[in-house]
Amino acid sequence: MSASQHVAPIGYPVTTRAFGPAIVALGGMQLMAVLDGTVINLALAPLQAELNLSDAGRNWVVSSYVLAFGGLMLLGGRMGDSFGRKRMFLTGVALFTLASAVCGLAQNEAMLVGARIVQGAGAAVASPTAFALVATTFAPGPVRNQAIAIYAAMTGVGSFSGLIIGGALTEVSWRWIFLINVPIGLAILVVGARALVETAAERTALDVPGAVLATLGSTAVVFGIVEGPERGWTDAVTVASVLIGLALLGAFLVVERRASNPLLPFELFRDRDRVATFAAIFFSGGALFAMTVIVAVFVQDVLGYSPLHAGISFIPFGGGMALAAVTSSWLAPRVAPRWIVFTGAVLTVGYLIFASRIDVDASYWSDLFLPIGGIGFGVGLAVIALPLCAIAQVRAENIGPLTAISLVAQNLGGPLGLAVVSAMAAAKTMSLGGVTGSAVSMTEEQVRVLGEGYTFGLLGCAGLAAVAAVSALFIRYSAADVASAKAAQEAARG
Known part of the structure; x- marks a missing residue:
């Protein structure tokens, strides 16, 4: 029996020290997946100019990856349970690596967006199975705690360093930004094949129809909203896309009620506090995702920043989120979570409105430094507390599914939020007589008007954050509930 087919015996392969080949492979994939969702923002302006993309095409380069990742993540985790986690982890890494090579060699929009979809699908299989492998590879106690800490740190490192690396x-x-994934992915495949041990396959029923309907429905709605400003809101393709998307999402809900092993168990949504939590996660994820794209293209297209300069300009955002993590950890056992989330969302709204007044003559230190850091702090307060609200007052066996659903809500909120905000920005630019697309060949007046569209889009981000703030007011969990949820989460991991 080959190493890749070997099934883990009773016990854990790693019992003494977390750092080693296994965590390098698992953490490496997590780092690569997070980096890929971040670095693309800084490449959008030059990518759009070189491939001559429309604004809608530019947005699809970002959204196609996130839609596939978020829409297929729950199915990817179940596939690991059904076919073996090591096998599916390596399959996901291989898909991601191959698609990265195609992205790097892409010659047109269709080739790039298609490869991004495959990238997202690969990440949707590899990422949840990687986290599940942490639990079956490392023995409970200090070793597993160390492994989880290293794995979780990759998310933070990837989010922050992606700005500079990108x-x-x-x-x-x-x-x-794509080709760099190829040698890293190949190294993960080699190390993972040798260091990881296969888990027993459970052969549970897979809700493939649910995953397909959710992904296609979300994609169709996003397509209609993204294409609306260019095609026209009454255009047959635009209207049909939105209506078909809504119909597919309705069919998804019907399928989930009848599925033997649904991706979205409805019993987990009978608590209205949890529904409010997911709404807050969805809209705060949309505000964050759209804001990072809008600001990244604004500083490059309108202010003329280089990609590296743009990445460095986002450093206060990471600092704000780090400060929010410390603050939220201190407040969590003392203050009801709705007030932490509400305060963070309101701060985000305020700083986004402040940022919406900037124009082509903006200075970084007087106009951008404070709102970028402030938005990072506000978003950090909101998104750090919300995942714990999602698992408050639930049985231990439901912690994993609810955590996964939280990630899906955040991932799907991103492209939908970006679609709405980009549509607002494009409509504003064109209403002022401007044009959309690459700013390279625009006149000074067209660049100025383009900037007004982008800053109007920031008001759309503020609107999304405001909905998250209102949703937070309906979360009635106490500080004690959140503390218990955190303890239960740690117990489930350990």
Whole structure:
């Protein structure tokens, strides 16, 4: 029996020290997946200019990955349970690596967006199975705690370093933000094949129809909203896309009620506090995702920043989120979570409104530094407390599914939020007589009007954050509930 087919015996392969080949493979994939969702923002402006993309095409380069990742994540986790986690982890990494190579060599929009979809699908299989492998690879106690800490740190490192790495690689060529994944992915495949041990397959029923309907429905709605400003809101394709998307999402709900092993168990949504939590996660995720794209293209297209300069300009955002993590940890056992989330969302709204007044003559230190850091702090307060609200007052066996659903809500909120905000920005630009697309060949007046569209889009981000703030007011969990949820989460992991 080959190493890749070996099934884990009773016990854990790693019992003494977390750092080693296994965590390098698992953490490496997590780092790569998070980096890929971040670095693309800084490559959008040069990528759009080189491939001559429309604004809608530019948005699809971002949204196609996130839609596939978020829409297929729950199915990806179930596939690991059904076919073996090591096997599916390596399959996901291989898909992600191959698609990265195609992205880096893409010659047109269709080739790039198609490869991004495959990238997202690969990440949707590899990421949840990687986390599940942490639980079956490392023995409970200090070793597993160390492994979880390393794995979780990759998310933070990837989110923050992606801004700098993405900017630096894009200075050479936007293609390198994808091509750099190829040697890393190949190394993960080699290390993972040797260091990881296969888990027993459970052969549970897979809700493939549910995953397909959710992904296609979300994609169709996003397509209609993204294409609306260019095609026209009464255009047959625009209207049909939105209506078909809504019909597919309705069919998804019907399928989930009848599925033997649904991706979205309805019994988990009978608590209205949990529904409010998911609404807050969805809209705060949309505000964050759309804001990062809008600001990244604004500083490059309108202010003329280089990709590296743009990446460095986001450093206060990471600092704000780090400060929010410390603050939220201190407040969590003392203050009801709705007030933490509400305060963070309101701060985000305020700083977004402040940022919406900037124009082509903006200065970084007087106009951008404070709102970028402030938005990071506000968003951090909101998104750090919400995942614990999602698992408050639930049985231990439901912690995993609810955590996964939280990630899906955040991932799907991103492209939908970006679609709405981008539509607002494009409509504003065109109403002022401007044009959309790459700013490289625009006149000074067209760039100025483009900037007004982008800043109007920031008001759309503020609207999404405001909905998250209102949703937070309906979360009635206490500080004690959140503390218990955190303890239960740690117990489930350990």
